[in-house]
Amino acid sequence: MEYRLRENEFLLFKNLIYDKTSINLDKSKISLLENRLAKRLRHYEFSNFKEYFDYLNNHQNSKELQLFIDLITTNETSFFRENPHFEFLEQKHLPTLEKNKKLNIWSAACSSGEEAYTLGMVLEKNKFNYEILGTDISERILESAKKGVFPIERSIKIPSKYLKEFCLKGKNEMEGFFKFDKKISEKLNFKYFNLNMNFDSLPTFDIIFLRNVMIYFDQKTKDELVFRITNKLKKGGLFFIGMAETLIEKNSKIKMISPSIYRKLE
Ligand SMILES: C[S@@+](CC[C@H](N)C(=O)[O-])C[C@H]1O[C@@H](n2cnc3c(N)ncnc32)[C@H](O)[C@@H]1O
Structure with a gap:
């Protein structure tokens, strides 16, 4: 199933991410977020992003919130980076x-x-x-x-x-x-x-x-x-x-x- 992250849904996630991590996502990251989160929607068989958002919000302390944070962070690094x-x-x-x-x-x-x-x-x-x-x-x-x-x-x-x-x-x-x-x-x-x-x-x-x-x-x-x-x-x-x-x-x-x-x- 193909999922589309609409702008109003993106704003919900953007606020949640800012609140939990201070990471400030702008609109250019819609498709990045869409790609990274789609696997969680498939996992729960949700039909849209709002359902996933509500699930995250209703399970504030659940492992899902950590999994969500794991998915939205960019972890690029290397040894002797910026030598x-x-x-x-x-x-x-x-x-x-x-x-x-x-x-x-x-x-x-x-x-x-x-x-x-x-x-x-x-x-x-x-x-x-x-x-x-x-x-x-x-x-x-x-x-x-x-x-x-x-x-x-x-x-x-x-x-x-x-x-x-x-x-x-x-x-x-x-x-x-x-x-x-x-x-x-x-x-x-x-x-x-x-x-x-x-x-x-x-x-x-x-x-x-x-x-x-x-x-x-x-x-x-x-x-x-x-x-x-x-x-x-x-x-x-x-x-x-x-x-x-x-x-x-x-x-x-x-x-x-x-x-x-x-x-x-x-
Ligand atoms: C691009 S990596 C940088 C790694 C390393 N410092 C370097 O320069 O190679 C950014 C890291 O910041 C972490 N990060 C993002 N927001 C954070 C926060 N609020 N508190 C702690 N770590 C955070 C991410 O999980 C990610 O691993």
């Missing part, structure tokens, strides 16, 4: 820090974990003591991050010095996959965290990566999020945003030190 950030860390920032101090790092909106594992490789190589928290709103994608097993094709972006030292090729039933050395994976912790939730339960961090997620938010959400997130950054700590993203600097607590890299003022 100048990792070069900056390795060449400019880490050499200024004491090695015996433990670094607390947050990969906010970590998707399947590639960003967090990349940070792990860089810190391990430079012999730092560290702990990395990866968080995301999609339970489905977090399962992949926790598993930490990746198809071998994804290793293509990992420089050979890291591949040789930290990546373990799977054998037999794990043929075609790789995972990371325990000394990295045991320092990573992945958990569900919605960026529009209260931040009180979080510790403070030396480094925060918030990359390629703010593109889905409106300006008000971005401003509030940057304000709250930089409250969680230690003085002198670094804050990274996506290289194609911009911050309107109303925030007096941080200073840009390189494009898309900010330092929390002392």
Whole structure:
């Protein structure tokens, strides 16, 4: 059965998505939403999108809402994505820090974990003591991050010095996959965290990566999020945003030190 998402139905979903995730969808995303949600309508044998919307609304706490969020998020990521950030860390920032101090790092909106594992490789190589928290709103994608097993094709972006030292090729039933050395994976912790939730339960961090997620938010959400997130950054700590993203600097607590890299003022 072919389903068509009408404009009035799209608006219902748009408001629900904004409320639950802060993701701000514009009308250009109608067919994307139509395609992604159609399988749920087929699953329940609903005859239109309004029936699915009502089902979601009547089961606010059900697994379906999480499944819905899993379907509407875009989880594109890769190892060493936007590599100048990792070069900056390795060449400019880490050499200024004491090695015996433990670094607390947050990969906010970590998707399947590639960003967090990349940070792990860089810190391990430079012999730092560290702990990395990866968080995301999609339970489905977090399962992949926790598993930490990746198809071998994804290793293509990992420089050979890291591949040789930290990546373990799977054998037999794990043929075609790789995972990371325990000394990295045991320092990573992945958990569900919605960026529009209260931040009180979080510790403070030396480094925060918030990359390629703010593109889905409106300006008000971005401003509030940057304000709250930089409250969680230690003085002198670094804050990274996506290289194609911009911050309107109303925030007096941080200073840009390189494009898309900010330092929390002392
Ligand atoms: C495009 S990925 C970015 C992954 C990684 N940071 C990178 O740059 O490669 C965006 C991620 O943001 C997550 N996300 C979207 N809205 C969120 C929210 N309100 N709270 C937490 N994560 C969210 C999505 O589930 C998705 O995995």
